[in-house]
Amino acid sequence: MMGGYKPGWFARTLSWGTAAYLVLPILIVIPVSLTDQRFLSLPHHGLSLRHYATVFASPEWIGSILQSFWIALAATVLSVVAGTLFAVAAWRLDRRSTQILSALMLLPLIVPSIVYAIGLYRYFGWWDLLDRFLGVVIAHGVTGIPYVVITVSAALASFDPRLEQAARGMGASLPQVLRWVILPRIMPGVVSGAIFAFIHSWDELIIVLFIASRDVFTLPRRIWDGINENLDPAMAAVAVLLIGMTLILLLLDMLVRRRRDD
Amino acid sequence: MSTALELNALSKRYGSFVAVENAELRVERGAFLTLLGPSGSGKTTILMMIAGFTEPTQGRILLDGRDITALPPERRDFGMVFQGYALFPHMTVAENIAFPLRVRGMTKATRDEKVRGALDLVQLTGFADRLPKQLSGGQQQRVALARALVFDPALLLLDEPLSALDKKLRAELQDELRALHRRVGRTFINVTHDQDEALSLSDTVAILNHGRLQQVGAPAELYERPRTRFVADFLGKSNFIRGRAEPGLVHAGGVTLRQHDATSGDVLLSLRPEKIAIAEGDNALDGRIASWSYLGAGYALVVDTALGALRVHLPSWRAPVAPAEGLQLRIAFAADAATIVQDDADAP
Numbered sequence: 088m089m090g091g092y093k094p095g096w097f098a099r100t101l102s103w104g105t106a107a108y109l110v111l112p113i114l115i116v117i118p119v120s121l122t123d124q125r126f127l128s129l130p131h132h133g134l135s136l137r138h139y140a141t142v143f144a145s146p147e148w149i150g151s152i153l154q155s156f157w158i159a160l161a162a163t164v165l166s167v168v169a170g171t172l173f174a175v176a177a178w179r180l181d182r183r184s185t186q187i188l189s190a191l192m193l194l195p196l197i198v199p200s201i202v203y204a205i206g207l208y209r210y211f212g213w214w215d216l217l218d219r220f221l222g223v224v225i226a227h228g229v230t231g232i233p234y235v236v237i238t239v240s241a242a243l244a245s246f247d248p249r250l251e252q253a254a255r256g257m258g259a260s261l262p263q264v265l266r267w268v269i270l271p272r273i274m275p276g277v278v279s280g281a282i283f284a285f286i287h288s289w290d291e292l293i294i295v296l297f298i299a300s301r302d303v304f305t306l307p308r309r310i311w312d313g314i315n316e317n318l319d320p321a322m323a324a325v326a327v328l329l330i331g332m333t334l335i336l337l338l339l340d341m342l343v344r345r346r347r348d349d
Numbered sequence: 350m351s352t353a354l355e356l357n358a359l360s361k362r363y364g365s366f367v368a369v370e371n372a373e374l375r376v377e378r379g380a381f382l383t384l385l386g387p388s389g390s391g392k393t394t395i396l397m398m399i400a401g402f403t404e405p406t407q408g409r410i411l412l413d414g415r416d417i418t419a420l421p422p423e424r425r426d427f428g429m430v431f432q433g434y435a436l437f438p439h440m441t442v443a444e445n446i447a448f449p450l451r452v453r454g455m456t457k458a459t460r461d462e463k464v465r466g467a468l469d470l471v472q473l474t475g476f477a478d479r480l481p482k483q484l485s486g487g488q489q490q491r492v493a494l495a496r497a498l499v500f501d502p503a504l505l506l507l508d509e510p511l512s513a514l515d516k517k518l519r520a521e522l523q524d525e526l527r528a529l530h531r532r533v534g535r536t537f538i539n540v541t542h543d544q545d546e547a548l549s550l551s552d553t554v555a556i557l558n559h560g561r562l563q564q565v566g567a568p569a570e571l572y573e574r575p576r577t578r579f580v581a582d583f584l585g586k587s588n589f590i591r592g593r594a595e596p597g598l599v600h601a602g603g604v605t606l607r608q609h610d611a612t613s614g615d616v617l618l619s620l621r622p623e624k625i626a627i628a629e630g631d632n633a634l635d636g637r638i639a640s641w642s643y644l645g646a647g648y649a650l651v652v653d654t655a656l657g658a659l660r661v662h663l664p665s666w667r668a669p670v671a672p673a674e675g676l677q678l679r680i681a682f683a684a685d686a687a688t689i690v691q692d693d694a695d696a697p
Binding site: 247249250252253254255256257258259260263267268271272 | 435448
């Protein structure tokens with residue numbers, strides 16, 4: 088902002104303090120992952136990459152990373168398709184009933200995960216989806232929908248409804264309007280939603296604890312078990328990888344948003 | 350000439366609010382019709398019902414004799430230029446114009462050829478690869494026209510197509526629009542609140558107020574022979590004189606006026622300011638200039654007379670008097686200068 092007043096010492100201290108409070112617990116994991124000790128600790132004599140080597144040499148860790156990745160990818164596809172179609176439909180109809188439905192769509196964000204997990208556990212038991220790849224994908228896909236609905240609805244809010252009228256007036260059917268006019272315009276919102284849905288699945292733990300046990304063992308689950316059973320610094324290395332992945336995705340999201348603003 | 354578009358008892362209500370009431374209208378093939386009215390008069394609602402974006406509460410819409418009332422917009426065969434143009438911002442000029450051809454499944458070769466023809470038609474040859482945001486307002490407007498005409502629709506709908514442009518550009522594009530209408534020979538239906546635009550562009554003007562069609566006719570007919578006070582007042586300026594009629598005469602303000610079409614009863618006369626002259630003759634009156642302003646091409650005077658304050662327009666070139674406040678003069682108007690109009694309640 089041009090010509091704004093400089094913040095005073097109080098405001099400045101407060102904001103830096105808040106930022107530090109948010110970031111420091113995340114950053115502490117980086118030196119821990121570089122420890123030269125055999126237990127979870129800060130480096131004593133020097134830095135070492137041995138725990139990263141352990142992770143990449145371990146078929147369990149690699150397996151969990153890959154499994155988490157494929158689950159997140161499949162869940163993202165599910166969230167994006169369902170969330171986008173819903174957001175477009177709600178935007179087009181804009182009635183009382185769709186407003187209620189929109190509120191319902193955000194429920195997975197509001198209801199505590201553990202409540203959701205208990206419910207899913209019962210249903211998945213009946214449908215034989217417990218400890219199955221498909222089960223986790225469905226659970227993550229459904230709970231990821233709100234992220235897509237929010238970002239796509241935001242993109243649609245700035246979409247000129249006359250563009251749709253213009254397209255239909257020129258003879259375009261609804262699928263054609265969706266494919267050629269609406270989707271290209273709201274693509275940044277869709278991509279943004281996809282990134283958040285991916286991150287949601289990538290670091291989701293509580294639901295996985297309930298509905299998966301042995302065959303499906305995602306990365307957050309393995310970290311959780313690792314912390315409970317032994318204090319192997321390899322976990323810190325994995326955590327750094329997890330943070331790195333999330334950071335890359337968030338940067339990607341910022342890039343997409345910047346392109347939309349052009 | 351045959352009828353291209355017909356509205357039959359068309360109405361639109363939103364709850365108890367009446368947007369359009371019982372509209373009856375026939376548009377000849379190849380005509381340029383303008384729906385003119387103040388905001389909230391229902392003109393845009395009628396256009397949106399013709400397009401199919403708004404569903405009528407009652408009545409029918411016929412295009413070339415075919416009932417299209419129940420058809421969705423994409424099956425009605427019209428081109429439309431929207432307010433603000435509604436060009437697709439993510440497509441180039443050529444892609445925008447090719448859009449209606451693409452949805453019709455035409456091959457790329459046919460599309461390219463038609464797009465070239467449409468660009469030539471609106472004089473934008475060489476702009477094919479630009480994005481809409483790289484064009485000026487006038488150029489965007491022409492792209493919108495090309496896109497609306499490229500697929501040879503039966504009907505072209507224009508929703509306040511010139512309202513976003515500045516005055517000079519608007520006048521230029523009015524001329525272009527009229528020339529374009531002549532060249533393509535399609536039926537054009539235009540919506541505007543701009544009286545000058547309606548008069549200069551159209552073959553037929555339909556004037557609306559409060560959801561009702563007030564009068565439909567050629568521009569000159571509406572201007573010269575308005576039927577109601579609203580029409581006379583909305584289309585240009587007018588003096589209104591209340592009086593009592595007998596055959597050939599109207600008594601008003603203690604003066605007896607000659608009025609060619611007077612018969613009997615209480616009447617309201619509409620008299621255009623430019624039809625009053627500073628002269629002797631029929632219906633001559635003493636007057637005194639209460640105020641005046643210079644408009645370049647003419648003077649606008651307000652003259653106090655026995656009939657009340659009258660607006661008078663004089664051409665400024667070789668004006669018979671040099672206007673000054675308080676100046677005494679004689680004014681006159683012909684027996685066929687004024688028109689007897691119906692006094693509708695809602696006119697000011």
